[in-house]
Each structure stands twice: as C-alpha cells, then as structure tokens.
Amino acid sequence: MSAVQELSMPVRCSFCRRSHDEVDKVVAGPGIFICDGCVALAAEIIAGAPATHGAVLPWEVEMPLEQVLATLGPVAAAGAQVEENLGVWVRKARSAGATWAQVGAALGMTRQSAWERFSGEE
Numbered sequence: 001m002s003a004v005q006e007l008s009m010p011v012r013c014s015f016c017r018r019s020h021d022e023v024d025k026v027v028a029g030p031g032i033f034i035c036d037g038c039v040a041l042a043a044e045i046i047a048g049a050p051a052t053h054g055a056v057l058p059w060e061v062e063m064p065l066e067q068v069l070a071t072l073g074p075v076a077a078a079g080a081q082v083e084e085n086l087g088v089w090v091r092k093a094r095s096a097g098a099t100w101a102q103v104g105a106a107l108g109m110t111r112q113s114a115w116e117r118f119s120g121e122e
C-alpha cells in the first residue's frame with residue numbers, strides 16, 4: 001500500500017452523506033466535506049431567506065421528537081468522519097516528520113495524549 005493509499009479515506013458529503021462518486025464535486029473543509037448539490041441547496045436557502053442577524057441554531061428550533069432522533073445518526077456520522085479525517089491529517093503530519101510533541105502542540109494536547117489517541121499503539 002502506498003503512502004497516498006494509507007492516507008486516503010472515503011469522502012462523503014458531511015451534509016447529505018453521499019459519497020464522492022455519487023456527486024459531481026466535493027469541496028473539502030477542515031475535516032468536513034460538502035457536495036455541489038448541498039452547496040446549491042444552501043445557496044437557494046440563503047438567497048430566499050430573509051436577512052437575519054446571527055445564526056439560527058438547529059437544536060434551538062422546536063421540532064418533533066422523531067425529527068430530533070432522526071438527526072442523531074447524521075450528527076454522529078459527521079463526528080466520526082471528522083475524527084477519521086483528523087487521523088488522516090495526523091498520519092500525514094507524522095509522515096512529513098512531525099514529532100508527537102509537535103502534533104500534540106498543534107492540537108492543544110500533550111505529546112503523550114496525542115500519541116495515545118493517534119498512534120494506534122497501546
């Protein structure tokens with residue numbers, strides 16, 4: 001397995017969960033991804049929505065319990081994707097010569113914590 005393959009991970013839109021081969025384009029952010037379809041939908045919502053000051057936080061909106069429960073899985077999936085992507089970036093940093101102390105400092109944790117979380121060793 002090449003270094004590129006070792007660093008690769010399945011890319012899914014963090015919003016709709018479609019894989020990169022189910023959409024035309026995917027834009028990467030810090031541990032997250034968004035597909036062209038979700039960008040277009042977001043642009044429609046923004047263009048059609050009245051101007052608001054400040055964010056409308058979805059967990060503060062009244063909704064039926066079923067909708068709240070249906071949201072838990074996608075939120076967990078997005079969190080798992082971010083965690084997996086963080087591991088890819090840590091392996092990339094390590095492959096480029098970063099020490100565990102440097103990785104820990106970049107993540108605001110100790111060298112030991114970074115090693116325990118990302119080394120895959122006991």
Ligand SMILES: [Zn+2]
Nearest residue numbers: 013016035038
């Ligand atoms: Zn999407």
